[in-house]
Amino acid sequence: MADAFNFELVSPERLLVSEKVTEVVIPATLGEMTVMAHHAPAMTTIKPGVVSVKLAGGEVTKYVVFGGFADILPTGCTLLAESAVKLSDVTRETLQARIDAARKDAEATTDHGHKTKLEEYLAALTNLNGAILPA
């Protein structure tokens, strides 16, 4: 049995999760990563994706996050998400609305660096759409 550590998922509006967990999979910008207890201190940005949390009890809960960053310490992990919802609460409409909004933003900007970022965000969102809501 792996060691448990504290995991917190926070959105600007509220604290979603604060639990003892054994394993968390985070969709980091540079690729998915699994965080377990005694992880080296790290800080990473997050792209839109699914966070899967394995509680100390063994059950797995999943959340969809839309950007943010994670602060990882050997004793715990804090995920600051721009916006987070339970996977089961995500509907095709809400996701599509986000995709449309992101697309509009990306088309509206003229600044190149910013545009690339928005396009990356859009791509991640579209990927997510295909991954969690198969047609």
Next chain:
Amino acid sequence: MPSLKDLKNRIASVKATQKITKAMKMVAAAKLRRAQEAAEAARPYAERMNKVLANVSAASEGGAEAPLLLTGTGRDQVHLLVVATGERGLAGGFNSSIIRLARDHALKLLSQGKTVKILTVGRKGNDILRRTFKENIVDYITFREVKQLSFVNADEVAGKVLHLFNKGEFDVATIFYARFQSVISQVATAQQIIPATFEKTEAATGAAVLYEYEPSEEEILEDLLPRNVAVQIFRALLENNASFYGAQMSAMDSATRNAGDMINRLTLSYNRQRQAQITKELIEIISGAEAL
């Protein structure tokens, strides 16, 4: 001297007003509780954000090029004042105290020869500031249609602020709002949001933990700072919201009490007059009978 009927009408109308103020107080109390809960729920995020920001900026200190949002443009010629007020009145001195603070600040800056730009959030502030600073107002955002303030709303404000900043339209941004102290006391506050200010935590000043950054510190910082602006604005808006309902509640409470006092006074003079009339009638009857 008003007649008995006049008095009766006035008592009825004051009673009706009292009912309204009482209902408004109750509504404000319920909304205040919700607003306070929202402000409380937003606290963990803001605290963590502050901690992380302190860590990252300490780590990237002396780095090649710190982002402008952190260091500022190096000038303080053009100031942007974000004035957050309520959408409605009937909240005592809530709106006017924020506006007064913002106006004093603006006048002080103008007298120093600086340029002032104003972004108003909320209808009340816009209406009043437009009278004095018509040329200075660059934008106006209203949350009239918004029922429950969410991060998206703050993001909208932050988006406008950042857009202006990236175009080089201003050097320093300050947000004006009422900090919620208690139901009876709300303090109008000015807080600088650009360049970023944050409390240095112990972890940051002391031996900071050796973090591994992915991607680099600079990139994280670049991502973090705009988000921090949004979080600060969100926090200010939530505090403002709670303050508004607090102010409205106490204003309506004193209005209800005033109405009660007025009813008492009016009832007293009504009864006195009625008694006088009865006495007068009795005297008329008695003196009439004596004359026979």
